[in-house]
Amino acid sequence: DSGVTQTPKHLITATGQRVTLRCSPRSGDLSVYWYQQSLDQGLQFLIQYYNGEERAKGNILERFSAQQFPDLHSELNLSSLELGDSALYFCASSATISTDTQYFGPGTRLTVL
Amino acid sequence: GNSVTQMEGPVTLSEEAFLTINCTYTATGYPSLFWYVQYPGEGLQLLLKATKADDKGSNKGFEATYRKETTSFHLEKGSVQVSDSAVYFCALSAYSGGYQKVTFGTGTKLQVIP
Numbered sequence: 001d002s003g004v005t006q007t008p009k010h011l012i013t014a015t016g017q018r019v020t021l022r023c024s025p026r027s028g029d030l031s032v033y034w035y036q037q038s039l040d041q042g043l044q045f046l047i048q049y050y051n052g053e054e055r056a057k058g059n060i061l062e063r064f065s066a067q068q069f070p071d072l073h074s075e076l077n078l079s080s081l082e083l084g085d086s087a088l089y090f091c092a093s094s095a096t097i098s099t100d101t102q103y104f105g106p107g108t109r110l111t112v113l
Numbered sequence: 114g115n116s117v118t119q120m121e122g123p124v125t126l127s128e129e130a131f132l133t134i135n136c137t138y139t140a141t142g143y144p145s146l147f148w149y150v151q152y153p154g155e156g157l158q159l160l161l162k163a164t165k166a167d168d169k170g171s172n173k174g175f176e177a178t179y180r181k182e183t184t185s186f187h188l189e190k191g192s193v194q195v196s197d198s199a200v201y202f203c204a205l206s207a208y209s210g211g212y213q214k215v216t217f218g219t220g221t222k223l224q225v226i227p
Contacts, residue, residue, distance in 0.1 A: 002156065017138040025218055033215075043157075043202065043217040099206045099213045100145050100164070104156035 003027065008093050012111045013070055018079040021108045025072055025093030031055070032074040033102060038087040049074055050097045065085075068072035081112045115140040119203045119218035124202040126193055126225050134221045136177075136203035144207035146170075146179050146186040151200045151220070160188075161203070193225045 003026035013019055013104075025032050034046040044097075045058035049068035061079075068074045078085060088109050092102040120135040138144065145164045149157040161170030166181035175190045185201060203218040 002158065004156075036188045042219045045214060045216075048212075048214075056214055058214065092157075097213075101159060101162065102215065104149075104158065106154075106156045 002103040006105040006108050010109050017081050021076040023074045029093035029095050033092040034076050035090040036087045047091030077110045084113045114207050115207050115216045116204050117218035122222040124223050129192045132193045136186045138205050142205040144205040147187050147204040149202040174190040195225045198225045
């Protein structure tokens, strides 16, 4: 158990809908990262937050957004969903702004029908 | 940009066989290198890491040496077990576009048969 929790575990929704994925980092970790894992794209970095502020952006679509709250939990919002957004979404956390050692949550499997 | 290339899978080995999964990287500066493991239905777990040239990371019988001259970080284990069956990801952490970012390889699936 990494100490990172993600909810929900599974999510099934329809095209055009909006969903919110939630992540709680390990106790004391200030950085949260979001990744998308799909069969064709592999593991792609989406975005990093550090202590409530956006720190780095990767291959995140404009339809996606994220935020980190004062209690350090984070939410990833996915809107206008398309079939191609079906994937595993992982959250990871690290103690500092450095990406060197990240602890991954179990993931949320999103299925868009 | 930064990139990681690892050998295609799946790799199928008999129990107690020797394992090598090749990984090479391209990065500017001095990246840190990692191996992560993903067991079925779970998230990634850090297996080992090395932060500078010639460092050897090791954990649970797995080893990898940071080779700057060949830009490689190959994963090895002397005797694999059925419980090692998983997907292994090579990764690097380096600065790109002004911030530090982790880049993952595509993953190598290992299947160990009794």
